Amino acid sequence: MVELGRDPIRVDALLDAVRVPGAGAVVLFLGTVRDHSRGRHVGHLEYEAYEALARKEMTRIATHAIERWGVRIAIVHRLGTLAIGEISVAIAVAAPHRRDAFEAGRFAIDTLKQTVPIWKKEVWASGSEWIGQEEPSPSA
Amino acid sequence: MQITVHLFAAHREAVGTSTVPLIIPHGTTAGEIWTLLVTRHPGLRQVAPPTAVAVNDTVHPADHPLAEGDQVALLAPVSGGAHG
Secondary structure, three states, rough: EEEHHHHHHOHHHHHHOOOOOOOOEEEEEEEEEOEEEOOOOEEEEEEEEEEHHHHHHHHHHHHHHHHHOOEEEEEEEOOEEOOOOOOEEEEEEOOOOOHHHHHHHHHHHHHHHHHHHOOEEEEEEEEEEEEEOOOOOOOO | EEEEEEOOOHHHHHHHHOOEEOOOOOOOOOHHHHHHHHHHHHHHHHOOOEEEEEOOOOEEEOOOOOOOEEEEEOOOOOOOOOOO
16 A cells, blocks of 8 residues: 555554454554754644655555565555644554564655655744755755 | 656745746756756755656656656655654
């Protein structure tokens, strides 16, 4: 299960997508909107994606997790305007044993953050900033 | 030949639109699009350049030659894991 959408993320749907009788462990990661960042009080976040490539990359991550750890995995990322405390990304991983579920889940969120073309804008009282723009970046 | 450039996040806001049609000389490569676009939209000088370029939904190296009708997406730096 790989999804990218504007509706609130339903955690139950992720769990249902991965739970099977052969699973002895289910790991759930939720990325939630934090009310502060780098010393600022954050009002809300805006997420934007290059959707076609983001879906391809999320599918690639899920496929790698399945092939390497033998897990079942669901990855869902939300786009649009999110309020403090809302879930921006959710990853559920089921495996026969917990070690594989934790390792695959850690791999999936770390890789998603680095490679999936989804951008986050922090909006605070007196301005806003796209994250990733505040640090020097290599040229294309 | 004509291509369409797709912009996201800070790049999109700097230009004011998410797609830009661009006439380019034959032989132009994916890596040359940013420079061409900055010339036309100087506001892009204020933001970080793309970290990758996708052509028709697949990331390609900078020396990838472009073709008529290509959909070229400039990938702004993503947030990474440092702050998440």
